[in-house]
Amino acid sequence: MKTSNKLYRTSPIQSQYHAQDELGQYSFGYAGGPAARSETRDAFGIVRGSYNYVDSDGKIQTQHYVADALGFRVSGTNLPVAPDAPAAAPLAALPGPLPEPVQDTPEVAAAKTAFRIAYDEAAAAAAAAPDARK
Template sequence: MKVLLFACALSCVIQGLLSAEVRLIDLEPTDAQQIIEKQDQSLNYAPKIDTNVPAVRYLGNEPHHVLEDIYLARQYHGQDGVGGYLYGYNIPDIAKTEKKKAGGDLRGAYNYINGEGKEIRVQYWDDGTGFHQVDNVPQIAPKQVDDSPEVKAAKEKFFSRWHQEAERNLHPLPNPYDAHQTYTQPQVQQYPQYQQQQQPGQYYQPNQVDYSGQYSEKRDVYAAPQNRQQDEEEDTTGPPKGFFYSYDYPVGIIVQKEGLIRKDDLRSAYPASN
């Protein structure tokens, strides 16, 4: 009986996902996955629900009487607690959705209206072979740009130095060892105040530091926890849980703007609440 009641309740939740607001927390992963799978991912722009609505909006630092078209925007987000998720939103000129399964498969898409009034459509996915994308974005071929006088001068200086170095590399330095493998390179002048008393076959190593840690006075700072099992038990937060929320909200787009509002008109612009 309890199982039947829970199934009915879950079915009602899924059927009601298009309502104004849904907030579900502490879902079992399988329940969250079922809700995510039932979610509508269509890339529709937010619908217009009212037009020419009077409002007062601050444009810059000054209030203006405006007329707005009102759209019903929407956003949603869900996670199953084991690596899968879904999110998306629909506003007047952009719609986006992205979904990832716990196994790693990711799919997403978005549409938007660009500055020229054209709709751009993009789909992308990652199925384990890398990121892929298809779209209808116009391809713009690059145009050759002539160098300015400053750039030309900088290039000439660079290539002049480059050719000098290339020419120098064609003539390598002579071998510092003779036929008997005796080093013939002249010795660098030594200064008495920097000379070190060394034994034959030894090399001077300044600032010798022991990095082994065995003589460190703070060895215990880096010691491993004495009771690793106890620490892991304290960090346990329980089995994974999922969540899902979605809600609608109005968005106003200004379609007409009137003159500035005098400060003494602001009170009449906002109706008093009872």
């Protein structure tokens, strides 16, 4: 019996593209057959993309992602979504007495007063000093 090492696709890729510049921006993608993908990176380094595929149950699954200063975030048709958080109850509806505000100790009050005096003296001295930039 003779076997073949060729990989057969169900459908050929129908379109693909790639573009890139000297600033690090790029975009690429392809579509065709049971899958598609696209991705872009802008001059700020933010990467956005999406892809889809047919899963083992024959359903088309789509994923969207973003990678930026906030990290990597993904959403997809096959990923769980957190339930909406319940609305916070107003303070009057909470059981029991409301907590009292924290009171400064005598040491903290004295430190705040000393800081305020030192700050005011430094601000007055800075205002009276000749401007060194002139």
